[in-house]
Amino acid sequence: MNDALIHLFIQLISSRIGLQVRPQDRTALSQKILTRMKAIKLALPEKYYQLLTERSLESQKEWRQLVLLVTTNESYFMRDKGQFSLLEKVILPELIEQKIKLKKTLGIQPTLRLWSAGCSTGEEPYSLVILLKQLISDWSEWKILVLGSDINDAALEKAKRGIYSEWSFRLVDSQVQSRYFKQHKNEWEIDVNLRHSVDFKSVNLVSDNFPNLYNNIYNMDLIVCRNVFVYFEAKYISIVLKKFAQTLKPGGYLMTGHAELHGQTAGEFKPKIFPESVVYQRCDLQKMNSAPQIRPQSGKP
Ligand SMILES: C[S@@+](CC[C@H](N)C(=O)[O-])C[C@H]1O[C@@H](n2cnc3c(N)ncnc32)[C@H](O)[C@@H]1O
Known part of the structure; x- marks a missing residue:
């Protein structure tokens, strides 16, 4: 995926869920995006970006799937x-x-x-x-x-x-x-x-x-x-x-x-x-x- 497009994804994800994607995490993010594209059979990352920006039920559904891949869920009782x-x-x-x-x-x-x-x-x-x-x-x-x-x-x-x-x-x-x-x-x-x-x-x-x-x-x-x-x-x-x-x-x-x-x-x-x-x-x-x-x-x- 080219640099300009990954940058757009990073901005979109931050604005929607607050996540900061650090420079060292860019490759991992590209992989996660490709995983989701494969799962819903989309060939072009531009199309996937478009789906994420839409206001549709399909887009909401996809955000829920992407969130599963980009959030960190470590927790335990009485943590700290x-x-x-x-x-x-x-x-x-x-x-x-x-x-x-x-x-x-x-x-x-x-x-x-x-x-x-x-x-x-x-x-x-x-x-x-x-x-x-x-x-x-x-x-x-x-x-x-x-x-x-x-x-x-x-x-x-x-x-x-x-x-x-x-x-x-x-x-x-x-x-x-x-x-x-x-x-x-x-x-x-x-x-x-x-x-x-x-x-x-x-x-x-x-x-x-x-x-x-x-x-x-x-x-x-x-x-x-x-x-x-x-x-x-x-x-x-x-x-x-x-x-x-x-x-x-x-x-x-x-x-x-x-x-x-x-x-x-x-x-x-x-x-x-x-x-x-x-x-x-x-x-x-x-x-x-x-x-x-x-x-x-x-x-x-
Ligand atoms: C590392 S866990 C922390 C769990 C617990 N608070 C603790 O300290 O053990 C971070 C959680 O924040 C959630 N999270 C990340 N971005 C969020 C957002 N925009 N809205 C709601 N929850 C979010 C993640 O899904 C994840 O489950």
Whole structure:
């Protein structure tokens, strides 16, 4: 494939799904495009490019297939001990406490709305539910949403099945593993109640609109979007950040992977620095006079 055409593909893919194709990944991308052309029996890459730019069902269907080849879906339970400890010990208890106060003062049923954006095969949202189960004893009194979304349909299917190999548990305490999972030979199946506690949806963070009442993506207390922006072009990180800010409640938190927002403008977020990680709190827009730059935490990659 000639250089000009591969460049067009790279631009198109970035603008649709945010992915940054590095110079060293160009050959691999060409191979993936050729694989898809073969699968749908197209001889010319120009025709394939045209198909991807169309507004048709066929084009949407093809994007879903291409996404399977260009996304990276590595995930595991409690990925990053420090960040999960921060969630367990600080962030979630603070959110839970606020809701309990509201219940006591205004009689409002406590709600919690958490979103794992770019959840891949589901380990991240299920890890969040496990933490919540340990922190909330009167679960039935609460209205809790844990949403897991991804752009990769195969990853979402696996997430919905909730069956994992030992490798997904590399950071999980064995007691937690046997409490919430049932072993079948070499695989572990998540407890059915836990499985039903997560709502999985297909969402393209770059091209889909949110907040979105229709999709139940609004008023989030916490958005966890980790190891997703690391693959993104800066321009599209900034677009998604604006949508995240609007999707969080004022005071709600965004957690990304370490240093994934380096060089981004904080905008509506106030970085809060903890020894384990930075988290970004949506602040009251009127109080923000200037937008600080987000710098990486020292000692983190
Ligand atoms: C490496 S996984 C991270 C999984 C999990 N958050 C974790 O940290 O273990 C990155 C995920 O982001 C998803 N992703 C990439 N681009 C996306 C987009 N534009 N919209 C939604 N999800 C996207 C990929 O499909 C992939 O499953």
